[in-house]
Amino acid sequence: MAASPRRTILERRIDSSEGSFQALFDASLDAILIVDDSRRYVDANPAACELLGVDQTQIRKFRIDDFASPEHRAEIEAAWESFLRNGKQRGEYKLVRLDGTVRHVEFSATANFIPGRHLSSLRDITERKKAEENLCALSGRILQMQDHERRRIARDLHDSVGQILTALKMNLVPLQVRLGKGHPEFAKPVTESIGLVDELISEIRTLSHLLHPPLLDEVGLAAALHWYVESFAKRSKIKVDLDYPPNYGRLPREVETALFRIVQECLTNIHRHSGSQTASIRFRQSSREITCEVRDEGKGMAPEQAASPVLPSVVGIGLRGMQERVRQLCGSLRIDSNGHGTTIIATLPFSSDTRRQSLKGFGHRGV
Numbered sequence: 001m002a003a004s005p006r007r008t009i010l011e012r013r014i015d016s017s018e019g020s021f022q023a024l025f026d027a028s029l030d031a032i033l034i035v036d037d038s039r040r041y042v043d044a045n046p047a048a049c050e051l052l053g054v055d056q057t058q059i060r061k062f063r064i065d066d067f068a069s070p071e072h073r074a075e076i077e078a079a080w081e082s083f084l085r086n087g088k089q090r091g092e093y094k095l096v097r098l099d100g101t102v103r104h105v106e107f108s109a110t111a112n113f114i115p116g117r118h119l120s121s122l123r124d125i126t127e128r129k130k131a132e133e134n135l136c137a138l139s140g141r142i143l144q145m146q147d148h149e150r151r152r153i154a155r156d157l158h159d160s161v162g163q164i165l166t167a168l169k170m171n172l173v174p175l176q177v178r179l180g181k182g183h184p185e186f187a188k189p190v191t192e193s194i195g196l197v198d199e200l201i202s203e204i205r206t207l208s209h210l211l212h213p214p215l216l217d218e219v220g221l222a223a224a225l226h227w228y229v230e231s232f233a234k235r236s237k238i239k240v241d242l243d244y245p246p247n248y249g250r251l252p253r254e255v256e257t258a259l260f261r262i263v264q265e266c267l268t269n270i271h272r273h274s275g276s277q278t279a280s281i282r283f284r285q286s287s288r289e290i291t292c293e294v295r296d297e298g299k300g301m302a303p304e305q306a307a308s309p310v311l312p313s314v315v316g317i318g319l320r321g322m323q324e325r326v327r328q329l330c331g332s333l334r335i336d337s338n339g340h341g342t343t344i345i346a347t348l349p350f351s352s353d354t355r356r357q358s359l360k361g362f363g364h365r366g367v
Contacts, residue, residue, distance in 0.1 A: 031105075031122040039064045039080065042117060051105070051124060053097035069094035069102065083118075087111045092125070104129040140328045143321070147212070147257055154211035157204050165204065169197045206231070213260075221256040222248065225263060229281070236271045241280040248285055255350050258325040259283075259292050262346050265318045266294035274298025274342065289331075289349045301337040322346070 031048035035041055044052070044059045052059075052067055065073050072093040083089045089109045094102055109120040172194050179187040209227070216224035222244050229242045250256070263281055270279050276298030284291045319335075322344075326333040331348035 028121075031124075033120045033122070035064060035118050035120065037084075037116055037118075039076075048122065051095070051097070051103065051122060053099050053101075067095050067097070069096050083109060084111050095122070136327065139324050143325060143328065150211045154208040154214075157208040157211070158214075161204050162201060162208070165197055165201045169194055169201070172197065210264075216256060216260055217253075220250045221259055224256075224260055225281075228260070228264065229267075232267050232271075236267075238267075238271060238276070239278045240267070241278070243280070243282045245283065245285070248283070248290075251290065252350055255290070255329060255348050258329055258348060259290070259346070261325060262292060262322050262344075263294060265322050266344055269318060270294075270296045270298060274300075276341065289347055291345060291347045293343060293345045295341060295343045297341040300339050300342050301335070 028045055029047055031051040032045045033041055033048045034043040040063045041059045044054075044056065046056070049056050049059065052062075054062065065076060068076055075093070079089065087110065089111075090107065092104065092106045095105045096102055103124055104126045105122045106125050107120055107122050109118060111118050113119045172190055176187055176190045176194060179190055209231075213224045213227060215227055225242060225244060229240050232238070233240045251259075266281075267279060270276055274296045276296035278297055280293075280295045282293045282295075284293075323333050326346050326348065329348050331346060333347075334345045336343045336345070
């Protein structure tokens with residue numbers, strides 16, 4: 001029985017569609033793989049075979065798990081059922097080629113693009129990851145250099161400029177006394193000059209401590225925070241509530257510096273941008289990590305900015321600096337913001353064996 005013209009046309013279209021798919025499949029520069037319900041490879045294009053380091057005739061011998069690094073195999077197992085239910089999945093993982101070399105890949109997968117068959121495309125991002133790691137290392141060195149420079153400038157302001165101003169005041173005081181006795185009309189400007197020197201000494205001391213408070217190195221984070229919060233509240237007229245439990249010990253120097261800078265930047269942003277008249281700072285610590293939460297009741301950030309995992313370009317360098325400090329220490333930074341305020345939560349891990357002698361006498365305190 002001869003095939004109907006309509007059936008012949010459909011068969012041709014199917015053949016043409018399959019041929020087009022096969023051509024795209026073979027020519028794609030991205031690795032494309034097809035797997036079955038047991039996560040076994042059914043087919044792979046030349047780019048996928050090159051990425052995995054296998055011959056196309058061998059691909060059916062392997063499963064997805066065979067090329068995943070040990071640290072990701074449990075994740076793949078746990079995510080598989082969710083992938084089949086949701087139908088889509090994207091992400092990154094480490095892939096171990098047949099020769100043992102490790103490559104970083106990002107993937108996009110579609111479940112049941114035909115029943116029982118699942119399509120996955122992989123892109124080798126190893127070089128990009130290396131570049132990101134190099135950039136991260138450079139950012140870390142810049143932050144270290146910045147902190148070192150702040151320490152140096154703070155010390156120079158306190159030791160050199162501060163001493164010069166003190167000496168100037170000591171020279172002016174005897175002059176003030178003599179002029180007061182013999183030429184009182186000249187004594188007034190000298191007295192005013194001494195007052196200006198006193199103000200300048202105070203400003204220099206404050207600037208020096210803001211650049212790098214000596215309490216941070218000498219006594220620790222708790223003392224530095226209480227000093228900073230108190231002075232900030234006086235300058236800004238913003239009521240700040242600090243909750244730093246009294247039983248916390250010293251943390252590694254880099255963790256204490258990062259937490260102090262995060263609090264400093266948060267309070268600066270509250271003063272400059274939020275319009276809030278209050279702020280609260282809360283610390284919580286476990287055996288292996290410490291969390292700092294800074295909250296205000298201001299106008300907040302745009303929702304799309306606060307929700308973005310990557311800070312957008314309109315966000316200032318202060319928040320980006322906080323994000324980089326946290327990343328350098330393998331921590332996390334979360335921003336929750338709406339029209340009623342902003343909460344920034346920074347969590348930093350630390351090794352319990354690096355903790356030092358506990359500080360006493362610093363507990364909950366409102367300013």
